[in-house]
Amino acid sequence: MTFKVKSLGTAALATIMMAGTAYAGGHSDVCNTPTALGDLGNFEGEVITIAGSMEGKDEEMLTNTISCFEKATGAVVKYSGSRDFAALIVADLRSNNAPNIAIFPQPGLAGDMAKEGHLVPLGDDLANWMANNYGAGQSWVDLGTYADANGKKDFYGFAFKMDLKSLVWYSPEQFEDNGYEIPTTMEELIALSDQMVADGNTPWCIGVESGNATGWTATDWMEDIMLRTTSPENYDRWVSNDLAFNSPEVVNAMNIYGQFSRNDDYVAGGASSVATTFFGDAPKGLFSTPASCMMHRQASFIPAFFPKKGEEVANGEADFFYFPPFASEDLGNPVLGAGTLWTMTKDSPATRAFFQFMTEASAHEAWMSQGTFLTAHKGANLDAYATPALRKQGEILSNATTFRFDASDLMPGAIGAGAFWSEMTAFANGQDAQTTADNIQAAWDAIK
Amino acid sequence: MINRTLRHVVLALIVFIWVVPFVALVTTSIRSETASKTSGFWTAFTPTELGHRFSTHDGDEFQNNVVFSGNIFDRLNTEDSNYAVTGEVTSILFKGRVPDPDNAGKTILIRKLVQPGEPMEVRDGSFVFQPNGDFEWTFPEATSPKSKNLDAFIMQDPTFGPDAYIEVLFEDKNVPNALISSFIVTIPATIIPITIAAFAAYAFAWMSFPGRDWLFVIVVSLMVVPTQLAFLPVLQGFSGIASWATQLNAWLTDCEVTDTCQVASKSFAGLWITHTAFGLPLAIYLLRNYIVGLPKELLQSARIDGANHLQIFTKIIVPLSVPALASFSIFQFLWVWNDLIVALYIGPNNAEDLVFPIRLQKQLGTFKDQLHLLNASAVISMVVPVIVFLSMQRYFIRGLLAGSVKGG
Numbered sequence: 001m002t003f004k005v006k007s008l009g010t011a012a013l014a015t016i017m018m019a020g021t022a023y024a025g026g027h028s029d030v031c032n033t034p035t036a037l038g039d040l041g042n043f044e045g046e047v048i049t050i051a052g053s054m055e056g057k058d059e060e061m062l063t064n065t066i067s068c069f070e071k072a073t074g075a076v077v078k079y080s081g082s083r084d085f086a087a088l089i090v091a092d093l094r095s096n097n098a099p100n101i102a103i104f105p106q107p108g109l110a111g112d113m114a115k116e117g118h119l120v121p122l123g124d125d126l127a128n129w130m131a132n133n134y135g136a137g138q139s140w141v142d143l144g145t146y147a148d149a150n151g152k153k154d155f156y157g158f159a160f161k162m163d164l165k166s167l168v169w170y171s172p173e174q175f176e177d178n179g180y181e182i183p184t185t186m187e188e189l190i191a192l193s194d195q196m197v198a199d200g201n202t203p204w205c206i207g208v209e210s211g212n213a214t215g216w217t218a219t220d221w222m223e224d225i226m227l228r229t230t231s232p233e234n235y236d237r238w239v240s241n242d243l244a245f246n247s248p249e250v251v252n253a254m255n256i257y258g259q260f261s262r263n264d265d266y267v268a269g270g271a272s273s274v275a276t277t278f279f280g281d282a283p284k285g286l287f288s289t290p291a292s293c294m295m296h297r298q299a300s301f302i303p304a305f306f307p308k309k310g311e312e313v314a315n316g317e318a319d320f321f322y323f324p325p326f327a328s329e330d331l332g333n334p335v336l337g338a339g340t341l342w343t344m345t346k347d348s349p350a351t352r353a354f355f356q357f358m359t360e361a362s363a364h365e366a367w368m369s370q371g372t373f374l375t376a377h378k379g380a381n382l383d384a385y386a387t388p389a390l391r392k393q394g395e396i397l398s399n400a401t402t403f404r405f406d407a408s409d410l411m412p413g414a415i416g417a418g419a420f421w422s423e424m425t426a427f428a429n430g431q432d433a434q435t436t437a438d439n440i441q442a443a444w445d446a447i448k
Numbered sequence: 449m450i451n452r453t454l455r456h457v458v459l460a461l462i463v464f465i466w467v468v469p470f471v472a473l474v475t476t477s478i479r480s481e482t483a484s485k486t487s488g489f490w491t492a493f494t495p496t497e498l499g500h501r502f503s504t505h506d507g508d509e510f511q512n513n514v515v516f517s518g519n520i521f522d523r524l525n526t527e528d529s530n531y532a533v534t535g536e537v538t539s540i541l542f543k544g545r546v547p548d549p550d551n552a553g554k555t556i557l558i559r560k561l562v563q564p565g566e567p568m569e570v571r572d573g574s575f576v577f578q579p580n581g582d583f584e585w586t587f588p589e590a591t592s593p594k595s596k597n598l599d600a601f602i603m604q605d606p607t608f609g610p611d612a613y614i615e616v617l618f619e620d621k622n623v624p625n626a627l628i629s630s631f632i633v634t635i636p637a638t639i640i641p642i643t644i645a646a647f648a649a650y651a652f653a654w655m656s657f658p659g660r661d662w663l664f665v666i667v668v669s670l671m672v673v674p675t676q677l678a679f680l681p682v683l684q685g686f687s688g689i690a691s692w693a694t695q696l697n698a699w700l701t702d703c704e705v706t707d708t709c710q711v712a713s714k715s716f717a718g719l720w721i722t723h724t725a726f727g728l729p730l731a732i733y734l735l736r737n738y739i740v741g742l743p744k745e746l747l748q749s750a751r752i753d754g755a756n757h758l759q760i761f762t763k764i765i766v767p768l769s770v771p772a773l774a775s776f777s778i779f780q781f782l783w784v785w786n787d788l789i790v791a792l793y794i795g796p797n798n799a800e801d802l803v804f805p806i807r808l809q810k811q812l813g814t815f816k817d818q819l820h821l822l823n824a825s826a827v828i829s830m831v832v833p834v835i836v837f838l839s840m841q842r843y844f845i846r847g848l849l850a851g852s853v854k855g856g
Contacts, residue, residue, distance in 0.1 A: 091679055
């Protein structure tokens with residue numbers, strides 16, 4: 001009897017191990033990129049640990065991409081992803097359990113950690129490389145430059161994997177059936193929304209729930225509208241709080257966002273559902289039977305949350321258009337974006353080689369070919385993009401007359417990943433715009 | 449009599465309330481993806497009307513003809529699965545713009561549910577379908593129409609299948625690995641504290657030494673220390689030990705690369721120690737209070753017969769304490785099995801070493817929209833504590849009876 005149980009256990013283990021090998025082998029073709037990978041050195045048996053917040057499909061694509069580095073150098077790269085990354089990385093860094101690389105989705109938190117002395121500067125060579133080889137390179141370098149405890153500024157965050165935020169997703173089939181046209185100005189977009197309401201449709205799906213990051217979707221809306229209602233200079237002053245959060249420009253933008261999100265006719269499920277709808281579930285309304293909404297404003301990563309994990313974009317069931325500017329404001333074509341920041345939290349030669357790997361066009365192309373990945377790397381071959389849709393997003397990125405980073409990412413952690421999120425959630429729950437702006441400004445005053 | 453009936457009704461109601469979520473979980477896990485996404489679990493047992501989107505044909509399948517025909521169910525069931533859609537097509541949702549009778553030159557959107565047998569205009573052809581799914585698409589002249597997606601409402605027969613379980617257990621190694629990891633963590637983290645606590649409880653109950661009562665008060669007051677408070681110092685401690693062990697390893701063996709030298713600070717052993725430390729105060733408290741209540745005469749007669757403390761403990765106290773030991777084991781097992789936060793901070797974070805609650809949490813990100821898979825994993829994780837509970841219950845009752853006979 002004992003023997004039987006034992007042998008069963010062994011058989012099960014063997015099966016599991018075999019499944020593991022098959023899985024790892026199945027994705028090696030992504031390393032076969034248009035641009036060849038340069039020589040990175042040999043790090044046989046060295047281990048690099050990476051911590052980040054990417055899970056699910058993103059984690060799969062990340063693991064496939066780093067497998068190219070493993071193949072080239074012999075190093076072992078272990079990625080651990082958790083939705084609680086922000087809390088876990090702080091505990092790990094403060095207790096000397098740092099991984100080699102931490103991928104911060106929020107520059108605010110990375111800046112805080114740099115100040116505590118937990119990040120290793122990447123050096124001027126990488127900073128110069130990024131300034132020269134990324135589109136809008138200097139602004140990416142600025143995004144990853146923080147002050148340490150003594151106020152000395154260094155380059156810590158390597159931007160890799162960018163998102164384009166100013167997109168509106170829709171179903172071409174629905175637009176065709178209903179006879180709707182793609183709007184090219186904000187005025188047209190609002191008129192189209194009203195038309196949809198008159199037709200008995202619901203124009204928007206909006207959801208801002210995201211666990212302990214609830215509210216960030218609303219901040220993206222705010223930022224996009226800020227760029228469309230006031231000058232880029234004012235936007236920068238807003239980020240540094242030289243323009244107070246409760247100034248008329250900001251409150252005006254919040255009110256315009258409110259015209260969309262707090263309008264029961266505009267939002268599927270009514271305005272009260274905005275705060276409780278998971279941001280990843282919100283776009284599913286585009287594809288339900290019958291469709292519960294017509295449009296969804298969200299960043300370029302969102303197809304991973306579509307019912308068929310983004311296949312919709314490839315087969316034409318979903319498409320996007322640029323979130324248009326107001327014709328009356330004459331502010332050009334502003335674009336809002338973001339990027340994840342890869343920081344070195346524990347130095348080692350193999351880790352340095354990994355950062356070298358991220359400068360290689362091949363590393364970008366390996367991920368581009370798997371979908372939902374945008375890059376500002378000018379050397380990367382655009383043919384590597386998995387779909388024409390991604391290529392189109394790349395073009396929006398390059399056609400922008402104004403490019404700005406996600407403001408909430410640039411604000412201090414207590415605001416950009418704190419008060420701004422929670423107060424925008426309160427706004428979704430019915431708090432008025434002036435109070436919301438006053439509360440955020442009060443929180444900002446408190447940390448000055 | 450009325451009293452008893454009332455009691456039964458209240459009991460039945462409580463049982464019902466507790467069983468509903470479980471039934472929901474299990475039902476959802478054996479339904480098809482579409483069904484679990486679009487309708488509640490209570491609709492699973494009767495024919496239910498569900499919306500399905502189908503395309504009229506593939507790419508260039510329909511070429512240069514006047515009449516095309518097909519079957520909606522064939523179009524929906526192109527993939528081989530246990531959840532083939534069967535039933536009756538009740539209607540198709542038609543959307544389109546027609547001239548507005550009130551405003552010349554303008555159009556209005558109409559949406560209506562088209563019934564079987566009723567023609568509707570699709571891509572300038574006339575589309576007629578039957579309840580059994582057969583459709584005919586007639587054009588005024590020979591043409592090659594583009595395919596069209598239509599929303600059909602189908603009165604669907606209930607179907608169940610084990611697909612979700614097969615997928616989570618065999619598709620990849622995540623769930624089996626999580627099961628193994630959870631066992632690796634939970635079994636020692638239950639046995640170690642209960643062993644230490646039994647000895648300590650005996651000492652606190654029957655051995656007299658100076659400061660005994662004060663020590664006991666300190667142990668009991670440790671129960672209120674929240675686990676979260678200790679994460680940082682505990683982690684720092686483990687990381688210190690790990691770096692010391694790494695150096696020792698490098699000194700003793702001739703390892704050269706991190707892969708073979710590195711001793712991880714986040715490990716299963718760390719979890720055992722942490723769970724033991726935080727489980728001990730309650731365990732000592734419970735067992736001490738139980739052991740102190742055992743009949744004094746038994747121990748005194750054992751003493752007279754010449755038994756020492758160890759003999760008394762192993763031969764008398766442990767057999768008599770089986771009910772208390774069993775109930776605490778169940779308690780500790782459930783707590784460790786379901787623990788997320790300690791494992792998240794202190795446990796190993798390699799993908800293959802994650803315990804079940806972390807795996808479930810990760811699946812929330814991956815499968816948030818695939819309730820059937822998430823629920824299948826949840827059911828698998830629930831089965832283990834249920835088995836443990838039912839098997840321990842036997843000892844629980846036996847120990848209780850043994851105590852009652854021998855006591856006095």
